[in-house]
Amino acid sequence: MASPPATPASATEAHLLLVEDDEVIRNTVRMLLERYGFTVSTAADGMSGLEMFRERRPDLLLLDVMLPELDGIGLCRRIRELSLAPILMMSARGDALDVVSGLEAGADDYVVKPVESAVLVARIRSLLRRASFTPAHSRAGASGAGAGPGAGDTTTLTFGDLTIDTRGMEVHRAGQPLALTPTELRMLLEFAASPGVVLERRTLLSRVWDHAWHGDTRVVDLHVQRLRAKIGAERIETVRGFGYKLRR
Incomplete structure (x- = not known):
């Protein structure tokens, strides 16, 4: 059964896993998120991302749709079998098939690349707040x-x-x-x-x-x-x- 996500005390303590095969995009996004105080692990393909998830159990995952070995949709499904951690899908095209497939696989939200840094960080913080949400x-x-x-x-x-x-x-x-x-x-x-x-x-x-x-x-x-x-x-x-x- 999927386990609940760890509850980060704050965004600056959150550990993110970014799975992106484009090295330039991967490093650019990693450095951006680290400037906002996140701890970021990265993987370049779906199978490596799955193994890293099992080892490190991050608070949130950012998954590119188009990945070698195991694509982002398949990786999302595999992770949902293990965990309820928040998942943000990243699509280069943003077409209906990518969006629907990602959400049906268990993703919580998605963004279309290229995405403005403020929008990406806002979506991540929103997901982290949701993961630690307690109603009044x-x-x-x-x-x-x-x-x-x-x-x-x-x-x-x-x-x-x-x-x-x-x-x-x-x-x-x-x-x-x-x-x-x-x-x-x-x-x-x-x-x-x-x-x-x-x-x-x-x-x-x-x-x-x-x-x-x-x-x-x-x-x-x-x-x-x-x-x-x-x-x-x-x-x-x-x-x-x-x-x-x-x-x-």
């Missing part, structure tokens, strides 16, 4: 009201056979633990905070991905699809033309 106790209490059995417990939200421990950051379905990535967990918490309320895609982009700019809403749709597969497809309803809502 008062918010959990408010969302628990009326959630069904267990609503009096301000740290536990219950929706049928789905139970969310907002303090322990654990989700169970029919008594069985669910392995959710930090992004999937944060999305579920957003839905659970307002059951029955429609959340627009751009609202989810802002709250879950911290995308203040106009992000690609495909990342939302793919994560909803992944979340449905884990908690039950019937729990998240599509409201055409608007967004999604968690059924009460």
Whole structure:
């Protein structure tokens, strides 16, 4: 089973793994991230990246899509079998196939190369915040009201056979633990905070991905699809033309 990611105390203490076959890009990105205080390990191909991940267990991974030996999509899938650590895919083309394939493989977000340094660092910091996210106790209490059995417990939200421990950051379905990535967990918490309320895609982009700019809403749709597969497809309803809502 995939293990949860380590929780970095701060961005300056985070260890990143960059897997990029272009030496110039690899060294340029590494030096950029090190200037921002990150510790960066690098690999030039997918198999080396997988081995380095197993040895060093970084807090976050940046994976190029086009890699020799094992491409970024395959590497993402292999890592998801081992860990829930945040994954940021980097695509040179940014076409729909690359984006969808990366997100379906388990990536949390993606950027298109060349990417501005400020955007790349902002995406990384957003993913790290998501990995260490803990909702406010008062918010959990408010969302628990009326959630069904267990609503009096301000740290536990219950929706049928789905139970969310907002303090322990654990989700169970029919008594069985669910392995959710930090992004999937944060999305579920957003839905659970307002059951029955429609959340627009751009609202989810802002709250879950911290995308203040106009992000690609495909990342939302793919994560909803992944979340449905884990908690039950019937729990998240599509409201055409608007967004999604968690059924009460």
